[in-house]
Amino acid sequence: MNLSKLFQLQQTLDKRIINEHDLHDKSLFSKKVLALQVEVSELANETRCFKFWSNKGPSNRDTILEEYVDCLHFILSLGLEKNYQDIQLSFRDDYNDLNDLTETFINVYIDINDFVVCTSKDNYKTLFEDFLCLGKSLGFTAKDIENAYLQKNNVNHKRQDIGY
Numbered sequence: 001m002n003l004s005k006l007f008q009l010q011q012t013l014d015k016r017i018i019n020e021h022d023l024h025d026k027s028l029f030s031k032k033v034l035a036l037q038v039e040v041s042e043l044a045n046e047t048r049c050f051k052f053w054s055n056k057g058p059s060n061r062d063t064i065l066e067e068y069v070d071c072l073h074f075i076l077s078l079g080l081e082k083n084y085q086d087i088q089l090s091f092r093d094d095y096n097d098l099n100d101l102t103e104t105f106i107n108v109y110i111d112i113n114d115f116v117v118c119t120s121k122d123n124y125k126t127l128f129e130d131f132l133c134l135g136k137s138l139g140f141t142a143k144d145i146e147n148a149y150l151q152k153n154n155v156n157h158k159r160q161d162i163g164y
Contacts, residue, residue, distance in 0.1 A: 001142035007085040009153050010076035016160055029081055033116055036074035040108055043067040047138070049101035061139070068135055069148045073156070075128055078115070084124045089132060104134050 018024060044050060046059040046067050058064065079085055111127035135145055 001089075001146050003087070003089060004085070006072075006146065006149055007076055007080060009150070010073060011080050011085075013073075013153060013156055013160075014077055014080060016157070020160060029078070032074050032078050032081065033112065036071060036078065037109070037112060039067065039071040039074060040105065040112070043071055044102075044105045047101060049105065064138060065140060065144060065148045066152060068138065068140065069145065069152045071131065072145065072149055073152070075131055079124055079128070082119055082121075082124060084121050087121065087125050087128065089125065089128055101137055104130075104137050108134055 018028075043064065046064045048054065048056060048058045076085075079087070108127070108130050111123070111130050115123045115127050132142075132145075140148075
């Protein structure tokens with residue numbers, strides 16, 4: 001996954017939104033954090049991993065991947081806000097034994113909260129790495145994620161074009 005490219009694309013989108021919505025003097029950190037939490041919740045809802053009371057299965061793979069990259073947009077944006085785009089990440093293999101998707105989601109929520117409490121580069125890296133592990137648990141490759149991000153980034157620019 002080409003993180004530099006993704007950060008650059010996200011920076012272009014973020015700057016466009018700031019300019020077009022006149023947000024130059026606004027602090028957006030809390031809004032981005034809440035947006036990330038909402039998007040992670042939407043992703044969890046599409047997987048239905050926590051719905052022990054239901055027999056209905058998860059949404060299709062493409063829907064889940066689209067929700068996943070919606071989260072990625074905000075993770076990248078938070079990294080840009082804190083100037084952490086120079087981090088080095090990889091898909092870690094130490095989550096192979098973690099079969100409970102619900103626990104993996106909870107871990108990402110804990111990471112988000114830890115990052116809010118202490119916006120250190122280490123906490124950001126942990127959040128990002130655990131988010132990538134979530135993607136791996138969902139069956140996505142780095143290439144899947146990057147391609148889906150590129151597609152959704154184009155959609156987000158088109159939405160700005162029409163005043164979304």
